[in-house]
Amino acid sequence: GAGVSQSPSNKVTEKGKDVELRCDPISGHTALYWYRQSLGQGLEFLIYFQGNSAPDKSGLPSDRFSAERTGGSVSTLTIQRTQQEDSAVYLCASSKTSGIADEQFFGPGTRLTVL
Amino acid sequence: GQNIDQPTEMTATEGAIVQINCTYQTSGFNGLFWYQQHAGEAPTFLSYNVLDGLEEKGRFSSFLSRSKGYSYLLLKELQMKDSASYLCAVLNTDKLIFGTGTRLQVFP
Numbered sequence: 599g600a601g602v603s604q605s606p607s608n609k610v611t612e613k614g615k616d617v618e619l620r621c622d623p624i625s626g627h628t629a630l631y632w633y634r635q636s637l638g639q640g641l642e643f644l645i646y647f648q649g650n651s652a653p654d655k656s657g658l659p660s661d662r663f664s665a666e667r668t669g670g671s672v673s674t675l676t677i678q679r680t681q682q683e684d685s686a687v688y689l690c691a692s693s694k695t696s697g698i699a700d701e702q703f704f705g706p707g708t709r710l711t712v713l
Numbered sequence: 714g715q716n717i718d719q720p721t722e723m724t725a726t727e728g729a730i731v732q733i734n735c736t737y738q739t740s741g742f743n744g745l746f747w748y749q750q751h752a753g754e755a756p757t758f759l760s761y762n763v764l765d766g767l768e769e770k771g772r773f774s775s776f777l778s779r780s781k782g783y784s785y786l787l788l789k790e791l792q793m794k795d796s797a798s799y800l801c802a803v804l805n806t807d808k809l810i811f812g813t814g815t816r817l818q819v820f821p
Contacts, residue, residue: 631809640717640813641756641800654808689755701746702809704755 600624602705604690610711611680619675619708623692630673631693631702632665636686644688647673680712715739717812719801724818725791733786733815735801743804747775747786750798750814759786759799791819 603622611617623630632644643657647667658664662680667673677684687709691702716738725731737745744763748756762768762777762784774787786799798814 633809633811638813641802641809641811643808643810646808657808701758701761704757706755 602690602692602703604688604705604708606708607706608709608711610713612713613682614679616676616678617680617710619677619688619710621673621675621690621692621705623671623673623690624703625671627692627694627703628670629693629695629700630667631691632673632675633689633691634686635689635707641689644675677710680710682712685710685712715803715805715810717801717803717810719799719812719815721813722816722818724820725788727791727793727819727821729791730787730789731791731817733788733799733801733817735784735786735812737782737784737801737803737812739803739805739810741805742779743806745775745777745784746800746802746804746809747773747784748800748802750800752797756800788817793819793821795819 605620631646633641635641645652645665649670650667662678665675687707689704689707691704693700693702719735746761747759749759750756760775762775767776772789777784796819798816800814801812802809
């Protein structure tokens with residue numbers, strides 16, 4: 599497709615369960631970013647990938663969060679043992695390169711609700 | 714620390730001009746972005762400033778003063794569809810650090 603896609607669009611889970619969120623960046627974009635947006639809050643940076651490498655993991659909230667990217671394309675954000683405070687919209691973005699001010703293109707997001 | 718401040722909410726009238734301010738204090742600076750986000754949708758790019766001055770793009774203009782840690786987004790000839798949140802974000806090396814956004818409501 600022409601844009602960034604994310605799946606699922608909505609996910610409702612029970613506290614303590616694991617969830618996987620998927621992001622398909624724009625073809626050819628080398629950088630991929632994960633953010634989350636809690637209700638009424640600004641966007642919070644989580645992690646970014648340059649190719650398959652994640653040079654900056656400082657934004658991950660806890661060790662329950664992990665992310666990987668394979669083939670320089672699809673990325674998966676995994677949250678283990680979900681907590682209610684993990685409820686948020688998780689946004690993925692991609693850009694042609696990173697470190698330069700390339701525009702980041704955002705996907706539609708995954709709305710995660712932890713009951 | 715990283716700090717980006719913008720007003721929480723603003724209102725304006727259709728056809729008017731509105732200026733949304735953003736001040737920042739960050740450990741690094743590689744430019745400043747403005748994004749528009751309609752309710753329930755992903756952000757979309759509006760502008761990018763890395764040098765001081767005004768960048769004009771149609772009805773939208775963005776200004777930057779690096780020495781003052783200050784930017785503003787100027788929206789002219791407001792339309793109802795401009796009702797949205799406007800996010801100021803500083804590029805710090807490879808991270809975008811966002812403010813909490815300014816919710817703009819345009820009334821007829």
